[in-house]
Amino acid sequence: MPRVGAVDLVAKGDRERLTAFLRKAPRTVREGLRKAPRAVRGDLWTVARDPLPSVGLLGWLPHVHVMLFVAIMGLLNANQSRQVLGEASALWTLIAVLQPAAALLALSRPVPAWWLSTIGLSATAAAAETGADRDTLWPWSVAGIALHTLVLLLLALRVRPRVAVEALGLTVLAGLLNTSLASQNHNQVLTRGAVIFATAVVVGTALRGRRVARTRLVRQEELTAEERSRRTLLEERNRIARELHDVVAHHMSVISIQAQVAPHLVDAPTAELTENLAGIRESAVEALTELRRVLGVLRSEDAGAEGVRHAPQPTLDRLDEVVAKVRGAGLTVTTETTGAPRPLSPGVELSAFRIVQEALSNVLRHAPGAAVRVAIGYRPDGLTLRIANTAPREPVPLPSDTGHGLLGMRERTAMLGGELATGRTPDGGWEVTAILPATAPKPPADPVEARP
């Protein structure tokens, strides 16, 4: 039957694999054994361990618990050692101190602490061997097992799983060594002790694994967030650069037109004048060609909504449109202008417009239903913008600092050498203040306009 044939085939394949494995196994095992001591030494002859994890709310509570546990078990251990070793022996005092000390050391240096604790365990076993009667647990006492379990747990929490397993293996090996050198039969505790130790290592390793995974996840999230905010920043700068180049290109084309028109405005233009104006026009056209290239690079897909794209780059004159739109969306907006309004340079006008626009859309997003006050102040040396809103109807989360809006405002202000301050107001609202330096008003120059 084909079925059987198939099974045979699988079996045959398995057999081949098994044979190959068995053929290779001795060498693998030999190599493993040869390399093992060096690996173990590398793993355990060190003080390396993970940094202490932040425990958040728990604070020093775990440390306090460890210390209490060590104090109780230390007393118990001392008591047992004294019983087994006898009051006269000075060794019991040493052992009674050594093991709790190891457990405490495990809080900061788990690997050396484990060495200390293992040596302590073995030394106790060797010293107590003759004194221990048939009922006494041997080679390890209850308190000794408890303290060493704690050491192994703390170790497994702070080192790689392989290292923890090696430590467990060496602990059991030391116990076996003690047992093999025993002169009499004892109430043997080796198996039970090993199971308890193994449990501690498994629990510790599992907890550490979870912590490592979580740390990695958090780190990944941080990286992603960093990446995102960097991208946002670049996009925002790109947008600002595009708008400003656009404004410049617009002015350049006007210059090129004006340079052509000028000779027509005088009755008999001299050759020099014509030549000079032709030079101006040529430069303007060249500059425009370069600007077109730059804008080609900066152009992006999200050039904004249809209506915005077909409108000229905005200036403060068009603020009323934005305010009307925001009012339509349910905000109460009051505007106030102080000082004598005057035309500012296109870069300042555009940035001021965008800052107010962004601030208002932030209010719409984060404080629906709030009342907003927009104050624009014309000062001799600059322009101040203040957009403050009252507390929202219902509490909404604070806008994150890396948000697109705030970032854009900050970039635009920084570009002009101005200052931007944002923050909570005492009444629970939000306030954005920008100070933009702006030069003194230029005299309006419009020679074509001036002629009838």
Added chain:
Amino acid sequence: MTTIRVLIADDQMMVRQGFTVLLNAEPGIEVVGQAVDGLDAVAKVAELAPDVVLMDIRMPALGGIEATRRITGPAGATVKVLVLTTFDLDEYVYEALRAGASGFLLKDASAAELAQAVRVVAAGDALLAPNITKRLIAEFSRMTGAPRTPLKDRVGDLTERETEVLSLIAQGLSNAEIAERLVVAEQTVKTHVSRILVKLGLRDRTQAAVFAYETGLVRPAGY
């Protein structure tokens, strides 16, 4: 030769005044009015009935593209729109062409180019700046997606010769060049062109070129 009557629509006073001075200095061209935004342009076209409108794209109140649509939309409207732009090969320019504009002109064009553009658009027997226009249409017609089937059906109404002429129009050839290519009289080409426009319901050869690319009759080379 009759005078070509021009309306200039731009939100910037300097641009309007400048173009007026430059065009009025040209023989056979007269600027009959100026409009400060799209809405004004639509009103002035109705009032002054110019032959050609120089239309800025970015204007407050009503943008140049929508204004072009309103001006060229009504059946029987013969006014030609020439779009003014700071940037060529721009998707706005393509949108303007689709909206019914006959051509586009860079704002920094020389006085001679400006006058030439107005004359070509008014005459309607050649594409304006054939190479740039062709590239513009080729580049942006890909973005509008699959050919619209109702359009494709309409190609079927054309005779073989008319289809041939349409593809030559799309390649930017003027009537004279098409006549030379097909070894026929220019008058014959003119007849073909006007039949094509009537059959497809298009207003001029620019629209015919856009149509040819969007239906896939002409494939942009190199894409």
